[in-house]
Amino acid sequence: MEIKPIKNETDYQEALQEIEALFDASINTPEGQKLEILTTLVEVYEQQYYPIEPPSPIEAILYHLESRYSDVSVLIEGLKRRGVSEEIMKKLLRKV
Structure with a gap:
């Protein structure tokens, strides 16, 4: 060629x-x-x-957790301790 x-x-x-x-x-x-x-x-x-769009922040977090065999509930508990809003956590749970 x-x-x-x-x-x-x-x-x-x-x-x-x-x-x-x-x-x-x-x-x-x-x-x-x-x-x-x-x-x-x-x-x-x-x-x-054929561009590859970057994942949303939530998709990136979920991928990170999944690839390390970590549970979302551990992340959510950590977010609660740091004062992250319930709205963000609800979005995260809807993706699971």
């Missing part, structure tokens, strides 16, 4: 296929350099056409 700008979905899919073929290329080789360039082009294209 010739390295070129990714301007449409076809270019994007071709670049992904080439990346997959080059995935195990060693660094500092022509294949490794091609892989690095293609991944950069794909990242730019994805940022423009």
Whole structure:
């Protein structure tokens, strides 16, 4: 594959296929350099056409708790001790 700008979905899919073929290329080789360039082009294209929105603060907190196998009730008790409003805690519980 010739390295070129990714301007449409076809270019994007071709670049992904080439990346997959080059995935195990060693660094500092022509294949490794091609892989690095293609991944950069794909990242730019994805940022423009497939942006990932950041989570809401509550979603981020819940993910953090879930990923550490922590219980929401522990968080809520801590929030109560720190004077966090009931409204915030209700929003948090609705997401659970």
